[in-house]
Structure formats: C-alpha cells, structure tokens
C-alpha cells in the first residue's frame with residue numbers, strides 16, 4: 208500500500224541510533240532530547256493507529272516534565288484523557304526499538320493484532336514540536352498547553368463537549384466558575400488570605416497561570432516567581448526540587464507563614480510549603496494534599512447524607528504518618544500501588560470516590576459515574592434542608608473544579624485554595640493535621656537498573672539476591688523506620704527512600720541503603736557518601 212511505502216521512506220529520515228533501546232516507562236519515553244527523533248516519528252504513527260482503533264482523538268504530549276531542559280519525553284493520551292493502556296505501552300516499546308528494516312512488519316503486526324481498519328480517519332492532538340511534516344499533516348497542532356490541559360481537551364473532544372469545551376479558554380472557564388462558586392462560601396477573607404506565592408518552575412504552568420488569573424477575579428492573588436522570563440526549566444525550582452531537597456525554590460520571596468506552592472515543568476504536579484517564625488521550612492506534599500481533600504469530601508458526604516465510599520490511593524513513597532492518619536483516624540480505605548499515575552488512576556476507579564496522590568504531588572480525585580449521578584440528583588431534591596443543600600452544591604462545584612483525567616497542578620491548587628478558604632484554615636492549620644516522619648530520597652547510578660526487580664507495590668526488592676535482606680537488617684537498626692529501592696521509570700537511576708523517627712536517622716538509613724544498592728546492584732562512579 209502506498210501509505211506503507213511513504214512511512215518506510217519517511218522513517219529513514221528519522222533513523223534509530225544504533226544499539227539504542229528504550230522502554231515506555233512510568234510516563235512515556237524519557238531520555239536526552241537528541242535520542243528522541245525516531246521516537247517522535249514512530250509515536251506519531253502509533254497515535255494514528257490508536258486513533259483509528261478507538262475511532263477517537265488521541266493526545267501526544269512532548270515534555271521534559273520534572274526533568275532538566277535537555278531531557279525530554281513523549282507519551283500518548285487515551286480517549287478519556289487517561290494514560291494509554293498497558294497493551295499499547297508494549298506496542299510503543301516494540302515500535303521504538305524496531306530496526307529500520309523491521310519497522311513495517313511491526314506496524315503491520317499491531318494492525319493485525321488489533322484488527323485496525325486502516326480506512327478509518329485519524330485524529331491526534333499534539334503538544335510540542337514534531338519535526339516531521341508527515342507527522343504534522345496527521346495531527347491537529349495545539350500549541351503550548353500544560354500536560355493536564357491536553358488530557359482535559361482530549362476528554363472534552365471525545366465526550367463531545369460533555370466534560371467541557373475542548374479549548375484552553377473552555378478549561379479556564381469551567382475551572383474558574385467552579386472556583387468562584389466554592390469561594391462564595393468563604394466569607395470575609397482578607398487580601399492576605401487570598402494571596403498565594405506560586406513557583407512556576409520556569410515552565411508552561413507559569414504562562415498558563417498568567418492567562419488564567421483574570422478569570423479568577425479578585426478571589427485569588429497570585430504572586431508568580433520562576434515564570435520562565437530568565438531561569439532554566441526545573442533548575443533549583445519546581446515541585447520535584449522542593450519535594451526532594453525539602454527546601455524552598457530559588458527566586459521566591461517568602462514571608463513568615465505565607466502559603467506557597469510549586470508546579471513542576473509541565474504543571475501536572477504541585478506541592479505546598481511555608482516557613483515558620485523560626486525560619487523552619489514545612490512541606491505540604493501529595494500526602495498532605497490527599498488528606499486535606501479527603502477530610503473535606505468526607506465531611507461533605509456526611510452533611511449531604513450520602514453513603515459513598517472514599518478511598519485514598521498512595522504509593523510506597525507515602526509518608527508512614529499519612530497512611531496511619533488516614534487509616535486509624537479518618538478510617539478511610541487506603542491502598543498502595545506502584546509508582547506512576549496510571550497505576551494510581553486505575554486503582555482509584557474502583558471506588559465511589561478515589562482520591563489519589565503520589566507524595567511528589569501528582570494526583571487528582573475520581574468520582575464514579577454512579578456517585579456523580581447521586582450528587583446531581585440530590586442537587587435537584589426539593590426536600591433537602593439548608594445544610595444538606597449547601598453540602599451537595601459544594602460537592603457539585605468541587606467535581607467541576609477537579610480535572611478527573613489526570614493530576615493537574617492548576618486544578619489541584621484551586622481545589623486546595625477553595626478548601627482552605629471554606630474551612631478557614633491557614634497552611635499551618637493544614638500542616639498540623641498530622642506530623643510527617645522525617646524522610647530522605649536519594650539516587651544511585653548503576654550500570655543496568657533493570658537488575659533491580661520489585662514486588663508488593665515496589666516495597667520489596669526480589670533481585671539482586673541479598674539486597675532485600677540487607678535492607679531489612681538496616682531498617683531494624685532505626686526507630687519507626689522503613690526503606691525501599693526501585694528503578695526509576697523516567698531517569699537512568701535507582702531511587703532510594705528511607706524514613707525514620709529523626710532526620711539524622713532517615714539520612715543515615717538512606718545512605719546505608721544506597722551503599723547496599725551500589726555494592727549489590729552494580730553501582731558506577733563514586734561510592735555514595737554520607738549526607
């Protein structure tokens with residue numbers, strides 16, 4: 208067929224570097240931008256097939272996300288704005304690693320396995336810059352938007368506008384209307400209470416925040432730093448930097464007790480923080496966000512007289528104190544999945560209301576169709592008393608404010624701001640819900656991170672031999688301690704996490720476990736040094 212011939216010719220212009228194999232990882236392909244040319248071309252082809260197969264619009268996001276500027280990545284977005292399925296992740300890896308002379312065979316294999324009708328039209332939304340005109344011809348080019356805005360637009364498009372209007376303007380309108388409705392319930396707020404310092408990580412989130420500001424009227428006063436006008440993407444700033452380093456980003460002028468937050472480079476993660484009168488830095492990460500939002504929702508459900516099950520989905524990185532608080536005090540179901548929002552998202556879909564957040568600030572809330580229907584019906588119920596009416600209206604607006612397709616820094620920020628405003632809470636009040644166990648995250652470089660295999664939602668290592676036994680005996684040396692290791696799906700490193708009763712112990716445990724990884728899993732470069 209002529210189209211296969213054209214694909215074959217064009218793909219020669221985007222040769223795969225010899226010997227390079229890449230895996231569709233935690234969130235798509237991630238590597239140095241110079242290795243991604245053939246991947247971009249091939250993902251254009253795969254997105255087209257996925258679109259024909261699903262008879263829907265598919266998204267392609269090109270972004271460095273939380274990584275340095277020179278790193279980059281590409282991922283596909285499924286019709287409802289979700290991450291592409293595991294089966295298609297496999298196809299992506301298969302296509303990415305095919306040698307030039309077997310590319311057509313791999314493509315035909317996928318077409319046959321999935322029984323794809325090649326005469327179906329295809330529709331793909333792309334964000335980023337595809338280098339090839341053939342790919343561009345197949346795609347509606349959307350320009351620059353945040354990752355979650357693309358997820359939102361793909362979902363709007365495939366639900367024919369039911370989820371909202373598939374434009375950036377539509378996104379601002381939907382979210383701001385819901386936010387303004389919610390903040391009507393927060394009376395007499397001072398300008399200081401409406402003020403939020405936002406670190407844009409020198410990424411797209413900063414630009415989009417500026418665009419959105421007028422829609423929020425005077426209900427929020429955003430003071431933006433790291434807005435991309437000078438610094439580098441994610442360099443000494445952004446959600447990942449703040450979470451891992453446990454310190455404020457550069458370039459932010461924080462007053463005592465002032466509420467601050469950081470987005471990551473593509474604005475799908477957010478963390479909050481403040482400094483106290485002693486100059487001590489306090490982080491409010493994804494676990495604190497999940498707790499704040501689930502407490503608020505649980506209270507509204509009680510007031511509305513709705514019997515819906517709330518669950519919180521976390522990963523191994525969740526602070527032990529948060530899990531204990533959620534299970535023992537709040538009495539909500541907590542479940543743990545592997546890292547990667549795709550895993551958390553799927554687990555959250557099992558409940559009436561699934562609140563999922565990775566500790567790094569990546570997350571959202573999912574409401575089942577049945578739960579949304581019950582809430583909508585109650586809104587119309589003429590027999591409700593005032594308390595019930597108010598609670599149901601708040602639930603309805605909260606659903607509209609949440610981007611249910613994926614974690615979204617802007618949407619999460621507005622939900623948090625609204626919840627704090629409605630409940631009259633400061634960042635300090637929020638922080639006081641529970642106290643985090645001191646923790647530390649480190650990275651170890653090894654010659655092949657695939658030697659580390661894990662089980663039990665990444666909480667235990669099954670290979671290399673002896674590693675888990677060593678971790679177990681190290682953990683026993685400390686109080687309230689826990690540690691695990693896992694290969695990163697976005698960087699060529701092994702991640703190490705440790706928590707314990709004091710920062711000193713957490714640091715020491717993280718260092719000892721790093722050494723064990725270095726020695727037992729083929730560490731390269733210098734041996735990890737104590738912190």
Ligand code: G16
Pocket residue numbers: 233234271272273274471475476546547548549565567569694695696697698702
């Ligand atoms: C991506 C994923 C997140 C994950 C993070 C780190 O974040 O979307 O779910 O937590 O990578 O993953 P890993 O530890 O496997 O490198 P982002 O913000 O880069 O999309």
